[in-house]
Amino acid sequence: xxxxxxxISGIKETxxxxxxxxxxxxxxxxxxxxxxxxxxxxxARAKIEDKPPMSGWRTVPAAKGRVRxxxxxxxxxxxAIRQGIKKTRVEGKVxxxxxxxAGALVQKTAAGAIWEVAGRRSGGSGxxxxxxxxxNERFKGASRxxxxxxxxxxxxxxxxxxxxIEDAQKLLKANLNKEKG
Amino acid sequence: MAAGAVVARIITQxxxxxxxxxxxxxxxxxxxxxKFAGKVGKAFLIAGAAAAAFAVKIGVDSVRAAxxxxxxxxxxxxxxxxxxxxxxxxIAATETYIDQIQRTFGxxxxxxxxxxxxxxxxxGSITDAQNLLGLALNISAGGSVDLGSATNAVTKALQGxxxxxxxxxVPITDAMVKSxxxxxxxxxxxxxxAGAAAAxANTFEFRMTRLNIALDEAKETLGAALLPTLEDxxxxxxxxxxxxxxxxxxxxxxxxVAAFQAAxxxxxxxxxxxxxxxxxxxxxxxxxxxxxxxxxxxxxxxKVIAFVTAIQGLIKAYKAIRAAALGAAAAQAAAxxxxxxxxxxxxxxxxxxxxxxxxxxxxxxxxxxxxxxQTGEELEFSFDGLNDKTDDxxxxxxxxxxxxxxxxxxxxxxxxxxxxxxxxxxVLAALAKLGVKPTTEKDPIQLEAARLNLLKQSNLEEQxxxxxxxxxxxxxxxxxxxxQRYVDLLGVVADQTISPEEVILLAGKWGISKxxxxxxxxxxxxxxxxxxSTEEIDLLAKQWGVTKQQAEMYLDFFKYINDGKLDQSExxxxxxxxxxxxxxxxxxxxxxxxxxxxxxxxxxxGNQAAKSWRDALAALNAYLAAVGVKLSPTAxxxxxxxxxxxxxxxxxxxxxxxxxxxxxxxxxxxxAFGTLTTEEKxxxxxxxxxxxxxxxxxxxxxxxxxxxGLGTSxxxxxxxxxxxxxxxxxxxxxxxxDLVTSIRNGLLQGQNNGQAIVKSAVAI
Numbered sequence: 001x002x003x004x005x006x007x008i009s010g011i012k013e014t015x016x017x018x019x020x021x022x023x024x025x026x027x028x029x030x031x032x033x034x035x036x037x038x039x040x041x042x043x044a045r046a047k048i049e050d051k052p053p054m055s056g057w058r059t060v061p062a063a064k065g066r067v068r069x070x071x072x073x074x075x076x077x078x079x080a081i082r083q084g085i086k087k088t089r090v091e092g093k094v095x096x097x098x099x100x101x102a103g104a105l106v107q108k109t110a111a112g113a114i115w116e117v118a119g120r121r122s123g124g125s126g127x128x129x130x131x132x133x134x135x136n137e138r139f140k141g142a143s144r145x146x147x148x149x150x151x152x153x154x155x156x157x158x159x160x161x162x163x164x165i166e167d168a169q170k171l172l173k174a175n176l177n178k179e180k181g
Numbered sequence: 182m183a184a185g186a187v188v189a190r191i192i193t194q195x196x197x198x199x200x201x202x203x204x205x206x207x208x209x210x211x212x213x214x215x216k217f218a219g220k221v222g223k224a225f226l227i228a229g230a231a232a233a234a235f236a237v238k239i240g241v242d243s244v245r246a247a248x249x250x251x252x253x254x255x256x257x258x259x260x261x262x263x264x265x266x267x268x269x270x271x272i273a274a275t276e277t278y279i280d281q282i283q284r285t286f287g288x289x290x291x292x293x294x295x296x297x298x299x300x301x302x303x304x305g306s307i308t309d310a311q312n313l314l315g316l317a318l319n320i321s322a323g324g325s326v327d328l329g330s331a332t333n334a335v336t337k338a339l340q341g342x343x344x345x346x347x348x349x350x351v352p353i354t355d356a357m358v359k360s361x362x363x364x365x366x367x368x369x370x371x372x373x374x375a376g377a378a379a380a381x382a383n384t385f386e387f388r389m390t391r392l393n394i395a396l397d398e399a400k401e402t403l404g405a406a407l408l409p410t411l412e413d414x415x416x417x418x419x420x421x422x423x424x425x426x427x428x429x430x431x432x433x434x435x436x437x438v439a440a441f442q443a444a445x446x447x448x449x450x451x452x453x454x455x456x457x458x459x460x461x462x463x464x465x466x467x468x469x470x471x472x473x474x475x476x477x478x479x480x481x482x483x484k485v486i487a488f489v490t491a492i493q494g495l496i497k498a499y500k501a502i503r504a505a506a507l508g509a510a511a512a513q514a515a516a517x518x519x520x521x522x523x524x525x526x527x528x529x530x531x532x533x534x535x536x537x538x539x540x541x542x543x544x545x546x547x548x549x550x551x552x553x554x555q556t557g558e559e560l561e562f563s564f565d566g567l568n569d570k571t572d573d574x575x576x577x578x579x580x581x582x583x584x585x586x587x588x589x590x591x592x593x594x595x596x597x598x599x600x601x602x603x604x605x606x607x608v609l610a611a612l613a614k615l616g617v618k619p620t621t622e623k624d625p626i627q628l629e630a631a632r633l634n635l636l637k638q639s640n641l642e643e644q645x646x647x648x649x650x651x652x653x654x655x656x657x658x659x660x661x662x663x664x665q666r667y668v669d670l671l672g673v674v675a676d677q678t679i680s681p682e683e684v685i686l687l688a689g690k691w692g693i694s695k696x697x698x699x700x701x702x703x704x705x706x707x708x709x710x711x712x713x714s715t716e717e718i719d720l721l722a723k724q725w726g727v728t729k730q731q732a733e734m735y736l737d738f739f740k741y742i743n744d745g746k747l748d749q750s751e752x753x754x755x756x757x758x759x760x761x762x763x764x765x766x767x768x769x770x771x772x773x774x775x776x777x778x779x780x781x782x783x784x785x786x787g788n789q790a791a792k793s794w795r796d797a798l799a800a801l802n803a804y805l806a807a808v809g810v811k812l813s814p815t816a817x818x819x820x821x822x823x824x825x826x827x828x829x830x831x832x833x834x835x836x837x838x839x840x841x842x843x844x845x846x847x848x849x850x851x852x853a854f855g856t857l858t859t860e861e862k863x864x865x866x867x868x869x870x871x872x873x874x875x876x877x878x879x880x881x882x883x884x885x886x887x888x889x890g891l892g893t894s895x896x897x898x899x900x901x902x903x904x905x906x907x908x909x910x911x912x913x914x915x916x917x918x919d920l921v922t923s924i925r926n927g928l929l930q931g932q933n934n935g936q937a938i939v940k941s942a943v944a945i
């Protein structure tokens with residue numbers, strides 16, 4: 001999980017402006033962004049294996065209790081987990097650094113989230129420690145799904161998006177100049 | 182987005198929402214900063230003010246303590262020097278001793294020093310005083326009295342009074358009191374209160390006192406360090422501020438006068454208008470009252486310059502102090518309890534602010550008045566002429582040069598004040614020519630008044646001089662009169678008696694009563710019988726205007742020197758009687774023998790007589806020339822200067838005898854002269870009748886009685902012992918009576934040596 005934040009400026013404004021002068025261009029720009037996110041989404045889904053990460057992880061919902069294998073512990077359902085990974089362009093809430101998201105991947109299922117981030121903040125305790133240890137042994141450290149894709153492909157995606165925005169901005173300028181005559 | 186979902190951002194952008202939130206946060210942060218800064222600032226201000234106040238408090242206390250301590254030390258040192266002859270080293274050691282005592286026993290040095298000084302003055306020894314001070318400290322602690330009372334008890338005991346000690350519980354027996362056994366008393370006192378001071382010093386109260394003493398000593402040390410700074414301040418004030426103020430006033434005096442004169446003219450109307458229009462007085466009641474008081478005082482006293490000087494002095498002092506000695510001013514304020522420079526600075530600042538406020542108030546009021554004057558809204562006051570006055574005031578106020586560093590060409594030019602000063606110098610120079618020491622007065626009117634007064638005094642001096650001359654003349658006339666009276670008396674007493682008829686005759690001639698004649702005659706001849714009664718001496722003293730003792734002394738001396746000499750036995754007698762030294766006797770006798778020293782300017786009997794003889798000779802020569810008779814008269818022989826010492830002339834008896842013999846002469850003068858004995862010829866002095874061709878001439882008229890003075894000529898400054906009358910007559914006199922008269926007068930002149938009778942000779 002990358003710590004730094006790379007901000008691409010002008011995405012929203014460019015798209016809004018393109019919608020006024022050249023809707024096709026806006027559409028193309030959106031498509032570039034969506035395609036890049038879709039690629040990332042596919043890569044993240046590909047990381048979800050059918051076999052549970054741990055042998056005791058139930059594949060069906062537990063009958064009772066909130067223990068692993070019990071009722072309440074999310075079952076490892078590979079299809080649902082894969083479907084739970086989605087690309088999104090929702091801005092979401094403003095962070096403390098006054099930025100919002102222009103494109104992201106979301107893991108919506110609980111089992112997928114546990115598999116994604118288990119052992120991220122601490123080594124755990126008790127049986128959790130064993131689980132984290134096994135997960136780390138099998139899938140390396142935390143950020144095992146969507147974050148692994150983002151860490152791997154984010155620069156490529158951003159560059160592609162930035163390039164598309166620059167092209168769109170050039171086009172927008174040309175349109176503006178054309179408007180001025 | 183589902184709760185608990187993991188979101189992995191790929192593309193990030195800035196958000197409007199984020200910008201607005203950021204702006205809000207920034208604003209909020211700014212406000213927070215402002216609030217924080219304000220609070221911090223206030224906190225710092227409060228802390229700073231508190232620290233400053235505390236520092237000032239510390240400074241005030243320190244300097245006060247240092248000054249008081251220095252004074253206390255000086256008093257003790259002076260007392261020790263005077264009473265014990267203590268050296269500087271001993272005094273320093275005593276101060277150390279006192280410091281140790283106060284820290285050990287918790288008694289402040291301001292109490293210890295007077296006690297020690299008192300004990301030292303009683304005992305005359307610093308060592309004894311220190312021992313007794315220890316005893317007094319024990320008494321103070323054990324008897325629960327202050328150190329002063331304990332010291333008094335000890336000093337009284339030293340003087341033999343043990344009552345105070347007994348009252349404090351010292352078991353002094355009656356035997357001790359009766360025997361005045363001081364050592365025993367002190368011993369039992371020491372035993373009674375032994376260790377009391379030390380025990381008291383260890384109590385909590387006195388431990389705190391000792392702590393306070395230590396703090397106070399630290400303050401005094403701090404104050405002592407501040408004192409040089411104060412001295413620097415005083416030096417600055419004396420050498421820089423005050424001269425600068427004087428220079429400023431000299432250069433700006435005319436401007437200030439003009440400005441404030443205009444202000445004073447306008448102030449009454451101005452104040453009224455301001456009151457009516459802007460309620461200025463109500464808003465600035467204190468300020469206006471203060472200014473009004475100043476202006477009113479100025480009007481009453483008429484001292485415009487003094488007012489201006491005071492104002493400018495304040496401004497100048499403020500500027501100078503602020504620029505040069507603000508820090509020192511704080512120290513000065515501390516040293517003086519904060520009422521001198523600090524108060525002055527505050528006062529000047531307030532006044533300056535007031536003045537500035539007044540300026541703007543005046544300006545605003547003036548503008549508003551212009552408008553109101555045009556509309557005439559509800560104003561009862563007449564503005565006629567007021568605007569001009571206030572304009573003048575503003576103009577002049579603006580023109581004030583309060584910058585000490587500037588000396589404009591205008592101020593260098595001769596001002597009205599310079600003109601007044603020049604006039605004053607002129608008057609002073611005129612007065613200096615009159616010998617008058619110039620004063621510091623500069624007002625020409627006052628100087629002129631002073632000059633006139635001095636002229637008047639000069640006239641008075643002339644009057645006094647004239648009165649003195651008149652007194653002198655009067656004295657001379659009285660002397661002449663006395664001589665004439667004596668001459669007359671000699672005439673009437675030729676028969677050794679004065680008949681009632683002769684008294685009446687003298688009274689008529691002298692213009693006095695018969696009784697006065699008798700008194701005068703008695704006084705004159707009182708000395709002739711060599712027996713002076715008390716009444717006679719009283720009479721003479723009264724007559725001469727001296728004391729009885731002076732008269733008696735004079736007569737004693739005269740009696741002894743009347744024989745023409747003063748032998749050793751006579752000197753001894755005079756020395757013994759009048760308790761004089763030999764030299765004093767000699768000097769006094771010489772003074773009597775020499776008589777007075779008459780003025781060369783004013784007529785004296787001697788001068789008059791000499792003049793009379795010269796006139797007579799001139800008249801004779803003129804007469805002879807007129808009648809064609811060739812005479813070769815020789816000039817009267819000028820008597821030689823008499824030698825010092827008593828040289829009395831012939832006695833009245835001798836004169837009378839010779840006179841009678843001459844009256845009985847018949848025949849020629851030469852033959853008659855030849856019948857006289859040597860002694861009788863001596864009575865006549867150097868007189869020799871002229872023997873030559875017979876001719877006829879009228880005896881030259883001898884001037885009247887007033888011209889008959891002491892027979893002398895020449896300088897007249899010294900009276901001869903006798904008179905040499907040289908009458909050279911060619912031929913014979915017309916009648917014998919003429920000759921007799923001439924000789925008689927000559928004899929009388931010879932007798933009138935003036936030394937025995939002249940009043941001035943008595944006035945020693």
